[in-house]
Amino acid sequence: MRKSIVALLLASIVAIAGVATIPGCNFTTANISGFVVSKDKDGMQTADKFNPHETIYAKATLSNVPSKITVKWRVIAVKVEGEKDNSPIPDLDRSFDLPSDGTSSYQLSPPENGIPPGTYKIEAHMFTESGEEKDQKSAMVTVAGG
Numbered sequence: 657m658r659k660s661i662v663a664l665l666l667a668s669i670v671a672i673a674g675v676a677t678i679p680g681c682n683f684t685t686a687n688i689s690g691f692v693v694s695k696d697k698d699g700m701q702t703a704d705k706f707n708p709h710e711t712i713y714a715k716a717t718l719s720n721v722p723s724k725i726t727v728k729w730r731v732i733a734v735k736v737e738g739e740k741d742n743s744p745i746p747d748l749d750r751s752f753d754l755p756s757d758g759t760s761s762y763q764l765s766p767p768e769n770g771i772p773p774g775t776y777k778i779e780a781h782m783f784t785e786s787g788e789e790k791d792q793k794s795a796m797v798t799v800a801g802g
Contacts, residue, residue: 685720686718686719686720686721686722686725686782686784686790686791687718687719687720687782687790687791688716688717688718688719688780688782688791688792688793689717689718689719689720690715690716690717691714691715691716691717691780691793691794691795692714692715692795693712693713693714693778693795693797694713694714694715695710695711695712695713696713697713697761697763699713699715703797704795704796704797704798705797705798705799705800706771706797706798706799706800707770707799707800707801708766708770708771708772708773708799708800708801709766709770709771710766711763711764711765711766712763712764712771712778712797713761713762713763713764714729714761714762714763714764714778714780714795715759715760715761715762716759716760716761716762716780716782716793717758717759718754718757718758718759718760718782719757720757721754721756721757721758723755723756723784723785724753724754724755724785725753725754725756725782725783725784725785725790726751726752726753726754726782726783726785727751727752727753727754727760727780727781727782727783728749728750728751728780728781728783729748729749729750729751729752729760729762729778729779729780729781730744730745730748730749730778730779730781731744731745731748731749731764731776731777731778731779732744732745732776732777732779733745733774733776734774734775734776734777734796735774735775736772736773736774736775736776737772737773737774738772739772739774748764750762760780762778762780764778771799772799773799773800773801774798774799775796775797775798775799776796776797776798776799777794777795777796777797778794778795778797779792779793779794780792780793780794
């Protein structure tokens, strides 16, 4: 009896492995496995508070990517004086294509008079070649002081 259970389990594992390798079947678990906002390009000085004259860096790490992927970055003015609450800032949108696993970086450089004080949300959205959104991550940042 025990041998037949072991044989049945092994046959199930082989059958499952075979299904996972059928061409044309997409069982991808592509995802944004890491997301940081920082004061430096390498993402070592993570932060959520910035002064108006600091550059804000964001980095998304993409994993289990089976083919080309597009990362679309957005900035939303959550609560910023002079802006409607929760309004996207289309001029800051950026898109980057990646052929496989890797990182996508975003940089928000302050204009000459600085980033207006307030609360912002930085988003990274990951899309397949067919346009299907696979994952998204975001972080809130506050710009204050001078």
